[in-house]
Amino acid sequence: MTDSPMTDSPMTDSAMTDGPVTDVFAPLAKAFPEVEFEQVLESQQDVAHVPADRYVDFVAAARTAGFDVFVDLCGVDYLRSNPRYEVVTNLLSHEHVRRLRIRVGVSGTEPVLSSITSVFPGANFYEREVYDLFGIVFDGHPDLTRILMPDDWEGHPLRKNYSVGSVPVRFKESPKAQ
Amino acid sequence: MSDTPNVVTGDLEAPTTEAPAEAESTSSETADRKREVHDMWVAGTEEPAWMRSYTDEGAQEILAAEDESAPELTRGTVVEDDFIFDDVADDDELQILNMGPQHPSTHGVLRLHLELDGETIRRVKPIIGYLHTGMEKTAETLTYMQGSTNVTRMDYLSPMHMELAFSLAVESLLGVEIPERGQAIRVLLTELNRVSSHLVWCATQGTDLGAVSMLIFGLRDREYILQFFEKVTGLRMNHNFIRPGGVAADLPDGWEEDIEAILQKVPQGVSEYEELFNGNPIFRDRTMGVGVITPEECKALGVSGPIARASGINWDLRKAFPYSGIDKYDFDVPVGKHGDVWDRYLVRMEEIKQSLGIVKQVLETIPGGDYRTTDRKVTPPPRKRIDESMEALIHHFKLFTSGFKVPAGESYAAVESPRGELGMYVVSDGREKPWRLHARTPSFNHVQALPTMMTDSLVADIVATIASADPVLGDVDR
Amino acid sequence: MAHRSGPSGFLLTTYDAAINWTRTRSMWAATFGLACCAIEMMATGAAHNDLARFGMEVFRASPRQADLMIVAGRVSQKMAPVLRQVYDQMSEPKWVISMGACASTGGMFNNYALVQGVDEVVPVDVYVPGCPPGPQSLIHGILTLQDKVMSGEIVR
Numbered sequence: 001m002t003d004s005p006m007t008d009s010p011m012t013d014s015a016m017t018d019g020p021v022t023d024v025f026a027p028l029a030k031a032f033p034e035v036e037f038e039q040v041l042e043s044q045q046d047v048a049h050v051p052a053d054r055y056v057d058f059v060a061a062a063r064t065a066g067f068d069v070f071v072d073l074c075g076v077d078y079l080r081s082n083p084r085y086e087v088v089t090n091l092l093s094h095e096h097v098r099r100l101r102i103r104v105g106v107s108g109t110e111p112v113l114s115s116i117t118s119v120f121p122g123a124n125f126y127e128r129e130v131y132d133l134f135g136i137v138f139d140g141h142p143d144l145t146r147i148l149m150p151d152d153w154e155g156h157p158l159r160k161n162y163s164v165g166s167v168p169v170r171f172k173e174s175p176k177a178q
Numbered sequence: 179m180s181d182t183p184n185v186v187t188g189d190l191e192a193p194t195t196e197a198p199a200e201a202e203s204t205s206s207e208t209a210d211r212k213r214e215v216h217d218m219w220v221a222g223t224e225e226p227a228w229m230r231s232y233t234d235e236g237a238q239e240i241l242a243a244e245d246e247s248a249p250e251l252t253r254g255t256v257v258e259d260d261f262i263f264d265d266v267a268d269d270d271e272l273q274i275l276n277m278g279p280q281h282p283s284t285h286g287v288l289r290l291h292l293e294l295d296g297e298t299i300r301r302v303k304p305i306i307g308y309l310h311t312g313m314e315k316t317a318e319t320l321t322y323m324q325g326s327t328n329v330t331r332m333d334y335l336s337p338m339h340m341e342l343a344f345s346l347a348v349e350s351l352l353g354v355e356i357p358e359r360g361q362a363i364r365v366l367l368t369e370l371n372r373v374s375s376h377l378v379w380c381a382t383q384g385t386d387l388g389a390v391s392m393l394i395f396g397l398r399d400r401e402y403i404l405q406f407f408e409k410v411t412g413l414r415m416n417h418n419f420i421r422p423g424g425v426a427a428d429l430p431d432g433w434e435e436d437i438e439a440i441l442q443k444v445p446q447g448v449s450e451y452e453e454l455f456n457g458n459p460i461f462r463d464r465t466m467g468v469g470v471i472t473p474e475e476c477k478a479l480g481v482s483g484p485i486a487r488a489s490g491i492n493w494d495l496r497k498a499f500p501y502s503g504i505d506k507y508d509f510d511v512p513v514g515k516h517g518d519v520w521d522r523y524l525v526r527m528e529e530i531k532q533s534l535g536i537v538k539q540v541l542e543t544i545p546g547g548d549y550r551t552t553d554r555k556v557t558p559p560p561r562k563r564i565d566e567s568m569e570a571l572i573h574h575f576k577l578f579t580s581g582f583k584v585p586a587g588e589s590y591a592a593v594e595s596p597r598g599e600l601g602m603y604v605v606s607d608g609r610e611k612p613w614r615l616h617a618r619t620p621s622f623n624h625v626q627a628l629p630t631m632m633t634d635s636l637v638a639d640i641v642a643t644i645a646s647a648d649p650v651l652g653d654v655d656r
Numbered sequence: 657m658a659h660r661s662g663p664s665g666f667l668l669t670t671y672d673a674a675i676n677w678t679r680t681r682s683m684w685a686a687t688f689g690l691a692c693c694a695i696e697m698m699a700t701g702a703a704h705n706d707l708a709r710f711g712m713e714v715f716r717a718s719p720r721q722a723d724l725m726i727v728a729g730r731v732s733q734k735m736a737p738v739l740r741q742v743y744d745q746m747s748e749p750k751w752v753i754s755m756g757a758c759a760s761t762g763g764m765f766n767n768y769a770l771v772q773g774v775d776e777v778v779p780v781d782v783y784v785p786g787c788p789p790g791p792q793s794l795i796h797g798i799l800t801l802q803d804k805v806m807s808g809e810i811v812r
Contacts, residue, residue: 072601147306164768279738280719280742309729313765397702
């Protein structure tokens, strides 16, 4: 058990208590003054609002700062706000027992964002999913193709201006429907 | 490890027969990495004594960590992504093989695009989306009240965890507190669900490696739990029982006896499986050193749950970010060492026992009281009030037709599902339907990590590796 | 086995009945598990429900060896061509059971991603309702199909 360096993550009581935000994020906040940190819902949900041009640098710095577990990446379509899209990346630190949610705005007219697959290879499928469902192009992604929908599908289903695509319920055998 | 309480059960290498145990110690001690072949034989079918010399035949065991050459030899090439590579120079010698999407061993409609060099896999590309159901879009058309109906169908082997993650995310936006009895019921059901899901894993892992009787055995014991679920929730699967605000109903009369029966029958079955698996030379040979993933790769690829724990990452969301009062119960987190299929088997078997231990504690300590929050904003009035009061009837009707409003904001809540970290990201715009619901599903990452586990292994190891990753394709494609 | 009275056509009817009887008693299913229903299909074949009682426990991986396709689960737009291809590969006579609400009608997912009923892709003989249908429902559906085959209602 002791031979693996990964098993000594401090899941002790002291590490799980609420520390001030600045303790863990201080180096990040210092290196990225333009990044805005906030804590939502009083439940240890730390959010960082990152400008799109510093996104990859920030994720790389966060990885060095201990947030080395890639958790999640998803898109959100805020339709009427500016910028229209947002890409939300979730990172986790086993060392600090903290999560970090990184929110990046992406323009609606030109939805392009740099890919973080060079930092976290795990973002590969997630970025493909966001490309597939939202049409956000990830610059520098090794294989940006559709992942969930068929290759010849038109449109990006999770955009708010894409309809749910429901068809009216038909009662095929009902005499009234004839 | 010893100074962290409630975390580790110690070394998991605990086979029932003595001979393989010797093989383990031999393998870690001898520098020439040989193993005694007679250890692989079932009692009574031993080879003659002259054959009991050291041989390399069938030696796929994990090498000692001190051995520096071990990672290259046993863990394959460390691959970051299957298609980041440049094309191999001699493309002509590679054979392209398509596996799936309709294939018995692939746990659903997973498709693999394999590039083979003889028997060796050079590249793997998982192709998914054959079960894409558009649930995230559908979720935007359903109220929070109806939402758990939708999410429960994502991971159909652990529906309770899907509902719980969704409910926790919504509740964190609402700011409601769940009474202790409601929380205990949630823990009871989710832990039972973990057992039933691992039993299905056990059944399919056995089947994929040729032990078809495991399918019968695993599903037999799972049936006891499903019968309990049917009694409690009305459905065998896709329960829609854990909802924002609590659970749908209290436990039925006589549930204690049912749990006691489960606590008696399932461990019996589990010890039977261990008897079948632990000393089985075929099973050991086909799982040890197969499908290896390192802790670093797990972190970079977002692999979580039993797979990450089997590779030595001591991480369980139930310990790190406790939910639904699960920190009140005493349980251990099994951690493996080698990150191969065998260690995943050991971790999952131990998790079944630990979960049953939690169930036992819930049975002993479950408090009385309400099973859902008394906040009338999210909870319908009690049945009795509806008979008495017109307002209560209207309230009930409004709640179930138009739902309740959730304050604007965003929240991410995660639970430890049988497969790993299962997160729900909910964005609310202040209305009664979510603006966006995203499910961070563990199987999605695990399918993504399949190339890392498989590259440079043999074709026969594919099914063992897929089965040990335990992907649920409903969970992957949503 | 059905015997009919009268000398004329005696041989012919029993021949049909005999063939139908053999068809029902060894109807092998192709594994076409897609989603939740596939788990219930597995549970139907397992110990508690024991599909072997009806001569159907042999789930064939190859469509060439299968007589029956149980479409268990939701059929996405991406899966529909695959489903049709597997169906085309099955040898005659062949039957289809649509298991569950999603396969029959699209179920609760009336959206862009799902085929609203597998009968738009392949002909369906028996629909089994439920979400997911329990093993008992599936067994009832299978028995219904066997009755239909026995009675000659389905002519292939």
